[in-house]
Amino acid sequence: VCNYRIIFWIFQELQIDYSKYEHPPVLTVEEQAKYVSSSEGALSKNLFLKDKKNRYYIVSAMTDTKVDMKVLSQRLGLGKGGIRMAPEEALSELLQVSLGCVTPFAVVNESARDVSLLLDQKFKNQTRCIFHPLSNDVSVSLNTLGLDKFLQSIGRDSVYIDLEVNANPVVGKDQPPDLAVYVPSNSVVVPELPTKTASIQTASKNVSAEKTKPVASAKPSKLAGNGKSAVEDSALLVFKNPEKFVEEILDKTTALLLSEGKGENVEALAETFRKRLTSEFTHLAVMYKNTAYSQGFYAGTQSQPKRP
Amino acid sequence: MDVDKKDSIASDSSDQVVNPWEVSAKDGGKIDYDKLIDQFGCQRLDASLIDRVQRLTSRQPHVFLRRGVFFAHRDFNEVLDAYERGDKFYLYTGRGPSSEALHLGHLIPFMFTKYLQEAFKVPLVIQLTDDEKCMWKNLSVEESQRLARENAKDIIACGFDVTKTFIFSDFDYVGGAFYKNMVKVAKCVTLNKAMGIFGFSGEDHIGKLSFPPVQACLSVPAVPSFPSSFPHLFPGKDKLRCLIPCAIDQDPYFRMTRDVAPRLGYSKPALIESSFFPALQASGENGKMSASDPNSAIYVTDTAKEIKNKINRYAFSGGQDSIEKHREIGANLEVDIPVKYLSFFLDDDTELEHIKKEYGEGRMLTGEVKKRLTEVLTEMVERHRMARAAVTDEMVDAFMAVRPLPSMFE
Numbered sequence: 001v002c003n004y005r006i007i008f009w010i011f012q013e014l015q016i017d018y019s020k021y022e023h024p025p026v027l028t029v030e031e032q033a034k035y036v037s038s039s040e041g042a043l044s045k046n047l048f049l050k051d052k053k054n055r056y057y058i059v060s061a062m063t064d065t066k067v068d069m070k071v072l073s074q075r076l077g078l079g080k081g082g083i084r085m086a087p088e089e090a091l092s093e094l095l096q097v098s099l100g101c102v103t104p105f106a107v108v109n110e111s112a113r114d115v116s117l118l119l120d121q122k123f124k125n126q127t128r129c130i131f132h133p134l135s136n137d138v139s140v141s142l143n144t145l146g147l148d149k150f151l152q153s154i155g156r157d158s159v160y161i162d163l164e165v166n167a168n169p170v171v172g173k174d175q176p177p178d179l180a181v182y183v184p185s186n187s188v189v190v191p192e193l194p195t196k197t198a199s200i201q202t203a204s205k206n207v208s209a210e211k212t213k214p215v216a217s218a219k220p221s222k223l224a225g226n227g228k229s230a231v232e233d234s235a236l237l238v239f240k241n242p243e244k245f246v247e248e249i250l251d252k253t254t255a256l257l258l259s260e261g262k263g264e265n266v267e268a269l270a271e272t273f274r275k276r277l278t279s280e281f282t283h284l285a286v287m288y289k290n291t292a293y294s295q296g297f298y299a300g301t302q303s304q305p306k307r308p
Numbered sequence: 309m310d311v312d313k314k315d316s317i318a319s320d321s322s323d324q325v326v327n328p329w330e331v332s333a334k335d336g337g338k339i340d341y342d343k344l345i346d347q348f349g350c351q352r353l354d355a356s357l358i359d360r361v362q363r364l365t366s367r368q369p370h371v372f373l374r375r376g377v378f379f380a381h382r383d384f385n386e387v388l389d390a391y392e393r394g395d396k397f398y399l400y401t402g403r404g405p406s407s408e409a410l411h412l413g414h415l416i417p418f419m420f421t422k423y424l425q426e427a428f429k430v431p432l433v434i435q436l437t438d439d440e441k442c443m444w445k446n447l448s449v450e451e452s453q454r455l456a457r458e459n460a461k462d463i464i465a466c467g468f469d470v471t472k473t474f475i476f477s478d479f480d481y482v483g484g485a486f487y488k489n490m491v492k493v494a495k496c497v498t499l500n501k502a503m504g505i506f507g508f509s510g511e512d513h514i515g516k517l518s519f520p521p522v523q524a525c526l527s528v529p530a531v532p533s534f535p536s537s538f539p540h541l542f543p544g545k546d547k548l549r550c551l552i553p554c555a556i557d558q559d560p561y562f563r564m565t566r567d568v569a570p571r572l573g574y575s576k577p578a579l580i581e582s583s584f585f586p587a588l589q590a591s592g593e594n595g596k597m598s599a600s601d602p603n604s605a606i607y608v609t610d611t612a613k614e615i616k617n618k619i620n621r622y623a624f625s626g627g628q629d630s631i632e633k634h635r636e637i638g639a640n641l642e643v644d645i646p647v648k649y650l651s652f653f654l655d656d657d658t659e660l661e662h663i664k665k666e667y668g669e670g671r672m673l674t675g676e677v678k679k680r681l682t683e684v685l686t687e688m689v690e691r692h693r694m695a696r697a698a699v700t701d702e703m704v705d706a707f708m709a710v711r712p713l714p715s716m717f718e
Contacts, residue, residue, distance in 0.1 A: 113611060155612035239698045279655075280691065282426070283467045287695050290470045294703040 004134035007105050007150075014153055016146035019128075025137040027100035029063055032130075032139060041128030041141035044120075046102035048095065050086035051078050054187035056094060056112075060104045060131070061120035065163050072163070074170040077177030090190045101136040104147065108134075108154055114186040117151070118179070119144075121160045238284070239291040249281060326557050338642075341379060341556075341583055348559050350380045350581065357381075360388055365427040372420050372582065375651045380556060382566070383578035387551050391428065396717055397549040398542070399424055400532045400577070402435035403463065405455040406445050410462045411605035412685070413585035415692070416652070418466040420582070421553050431472045431541065431716035434463060435532050439478040453479055460704050462608060465695035468707075472716045474541060475707040485539045489531045489572075496568045529558075530565035533577035540710050550577040555584065586648055588622040608693065612686045619646065619678050619685070627667075627674035638670035646677045653684050 011018050023035035029045055036043070042062055049057040051073075061067055073083040091097060094115060095106035107117050123129050128141040148158040159182055171177050237244045253273070260272055326344055345352060353373070362369050372378050387397050401421050403414070425432050436459060442452040456477045463475065482490070533550045535542035542548050552562060559581060566576040587604040603622050606615055626644025628634035641647055641664060654660050663680065666672035 110613075113613065155616065238694075283691065283695065286467045286469055287698050290464070290468075290703055290706075291698060293470045294700065294706040297706040297709065298702045 004138060007108065007133040007140070010108070010150060010153060011140075011142075011146070014149050016142060016149055018140050018142040018146060020133075021139045021141070023137060023139065025100075027136065036130055036139045036141075041130045042123070042126040043130050044123075046104070046131070048086045048091055048102045049083050050090060051076070051083050051183075054189055055184045056086055056090060056115045056188060057083070057182075057184075058095075058102060058104060058106065058115055058117045059120075059163070060102075060118070060123075061163055062122045062126075062129075065120050065122055067163055071165075071170050072179070075165075075177050075179040076183055077171070077180035078183070087190070090188075093190045094188060097132075097134055098136065101132050101134065103132045103134060105131060105133050105150070107151070107156055114184045114188050116182050116184045117156065117159060118163075118182060119147075119158060119160045121162045123147075124160060239287045240295075245284070245288055248284065252280070253277065339584065344556060345380050348380075348556070348563075350382045350556075350559060350579065351384075353379050353381050353384065353580070357385060357388075360385075361427075364388060364391060367427055370420060370423040370427075371655050372416070372423075372652070374657065376583075377416070377652060378420060378553065378580055378582045380581040381579055382562075382581075383576065384551070384580050387549055387578045390549055395549070396430055397428075397551050397578075398430055398535065398716075399432040400435070400550050400552050401432070401554065402437060402529070402532070403459055404437045404441050405452065405459040406441045406447075408455060408458050409602075409607055409609070410459065411607045412653075412688075413605060415462075415466060415608065416582060416585055417553050417555065418463055418468075422467050424551070424553065424580075425469065425472060429472075429717060431713055432468065432474070433532055433538060433541070434460075434468075434473065434475040435529075436460060436475065436477040437529075439482070442479075449479065453477065457701075457704055460707065461696060461699040462692075464699045464703060464707055465692055467695065470703070470707055472713055473707060474538065474710075474713065475704075476710075477708070480708065481710070486531060486537045489534050489537045492572055493530050493565075493568050496571055497564060529561045530568060533562070533565050533569070534572070534574045536574070540712055541716070546573070547575055549575045551580060552577050553580045553582070556581040557584075585652065586645060588618060588645060589624050606685055606689070608689055608696070610689060612682075612690070615686050615689060616682045619682050623649070623678060623681070625674045625678075628670075631673070634673065635670040638668045639674070641668050644674075644677075646674070646681045649681055650677070650684065653688060654680075 008018075008020070010016075019040065021036050021040070023032075026032045026035065029043055033043060044060050045063050045065075045067075047057075047059040047061075047067065049059060049069075051057075057076075059067060059072070069083055070080050074080055076083065086094075088099065091099065091102070094109075094111050095102065096109045096111060097103065097106055104117055104119065106112055107115060124144050126143070128143050129147070130139050130141045132138065133140045144158075144160075151158050161179060161182075169175070238248045239245065256273060256276060257269075261269060264272070324339060324343070326339070326347075353376075358369050358373050361373065368374075370378075391397065399421055401417055421432060424430070436456040438452040438456040441447055441455070442449055445452075447455070456479075460475050460477075531537050533552065535548040535550070536546050554562070559579065562577060562579050569576045587601075588606070589604060603618060606618060610618070624643065624645040626640035626642065626647070628637060628639065639647075644667075647664060647667065650660055650663065654663075663672065663677060667674075667677055
């Protein structure tokens with residue numbers, strides 16, 4: 001269990017700029033808004049979701065962002081009704097928080113290592129955003145750079161997505177589920193303990209099950225998911241698609257240029273590039289070649305012999 | 309001749325034991341590799357050989373060569389002689405797919421083999437001994453076949469070129485020309501000789517040896533060293549040489565092969581052998597990482613956080629107990645695991661030298677060394693994971709298809 005004070009210790013270690021607000025425990029965004037004014041930053045709504053294969057997600061968004069669960073489910077490659085609110089036990093078991101306390105910071109817990117964290121792209125336009133630091137009687141405001149730094153320090157990537165994209169159709173032949181790559185590779189089994197209450201080592205008052213923060217509701221419907229190949233498909237794109245391949249190469253090259261390029265003379269820089277990138281790019285190229293060959297091989301096994 | 313040499317695997321428990329089933333150091337100390345070379349009768353891979361490799365391949369020798377990870381050989385210089393004359397060779401390596409969990413120690417021979425394939429531009433056969441594991445580890449046939457395919461994916465992710473690589477599992481491939489060679493080899497190997505090589509006495513291990521297909525088992529690692537076992541790859545090239553990168557505990561298997569080869573009219577396979585990758589906890593207790601203790605190893609499925617935790621918590625440190633003492637006398641580099649691991653995986657010679665100097669003289673602390681190691685390993689594991697995610701079942705099928713490889717020497 002991660003005491004919420006650890007979050008602040010991490011902020012200080014990483015020199016992340018933040019502001020802290022203490023208030024009575026709150027369970028909804030409206031209540032929180034009474035104590036933390038919008039001038040301090042943008043309030044967030046945080047959903048803890050689960051799919052049919054026991055994989056969990058935190059979706060953290062601006063309060064006015066519309067989160068359509070059906071669309072989100074499709075974009076994750078889980079079909080139309082593949083995702084719903086996670087049960088209370090999962091909240092305490094995986095995120096170590098109580099009701100009304102879902103927050104991106106919950107991924108600091110080892111128990112949350114398989115939980116996928118999806119952040120609203122609109123956070124990036126805000127000066128600051130407001131979250132609970134694992135306890136619902138404290139709020140903290142910080143900017144996305146600070147959030148990214150925090151996540152990076154615990155080995156997490158910051159994933160920002162446009163939650164309001166709603167193409168028509170959402171997912172189809174020419175439009176693969178674009179968020180499928182964020183589906184966790186591991187599922188988690190949470191024991192069903194209806195009497196279990198959240199264990200939090202904070203000085204907050206006893207929180208009982210009351211109205212949770214109002215969020216988009218999941219409509220129960222039959223599963224129409226894509227299955228396990230969704231995640232693999234996205235990694236494959238780099239090795240299948242020339243544009244993605246080139247993009248990956250340029251991403252890595254420019255990243256190296258930006259990190260090493262200051263003040264270096266051009267010859268030395270060129271040498272550094274060769275030294276640092278040759279082996280990695282060769283590896284990428286071999287995988288690209290292997291993928292092309294495999295596709296050709298498969299096509300060969302399926303092809304009809306030429307008519308005489 | 310190799311086989312007759314008195315390479316006794318000592319029954320004296322205070323001596324070190326190295327054979328394909330057991331690896332342990334003397335009195336819980338370090339493995340003495342010089343003694344091993346003497347005992348086995350193979351050769352040191354010295355600096356002149358490494359320079360020769362550099363000249364022949366026009367590229368920097370692999371980090372494992374530079375750091376002495378691959379440190380011994382049999383006939384490697386002869387393979388290079390032939391290569392210089394324009395006579396190529398092929399590579400052979402393998403894996404016994406007994407667990408799904410692959411750790412860094414498992415990847416080492418494959419990483420090195422990939423380098424050899426690229427540097428020398430030669431083909432490679434990879435054997436998955438699913439039949440052997442099925443028998444010895446009591447797995448069902450289906451389970452060992454499934455594990456073989458899963459392991460194949462991790463192997464492919466190391467970056468082998470499909471136009472130059474043939475992966476096969478025993479259950480799929482044994483038959484035809486391969487089986488003919490198996491029987492030829494089995495006829496040459498008497499039980500007594502096998503026992504002599506492996507150091508079994510009549511009473512111990514009789515259970516292992518009396519099991520009927522065992523002689524076939526013993527010949528299986530030998531057979532892929534003969535090009536006629538792969539008529540779809542090397543038709544008419546019966547004299548093609550074979551180079552086998554392996555860990556040094558596999559030496560006995562191939563000594564037997566080298567004994568049998570000339571009797572069957574084949575070239576003796578050459579070997580290039582590696583030392584053991586130490587477990588995280590200590591270099592002393594046992595020589596090797598173990599797939600059954602998750603904290604002794606870094607797995608290819610570990611997350612960045614798990615890698616960091618494992619290194620911080622379990623990697624045996626040669627640093628001193630207190631900072632003052634450390635600054636005064638420096639770290640004990642002989643037993644320090646993070647530095648050892650860096651010597652395997654940190655490609656930059658200059659940086660490694662710098663770390664060894666600063667750490668050994670007490671100016672750098674264990675924490676910093678561990679941090680650098682975490683970075684290096686995380687990058688490696690990430691790269692592997694990305695490549696692994698791209699390996700489809702179709703790709704495995706392609707690598708395992710019995711097909712010609714027309715550009716294998718390009």
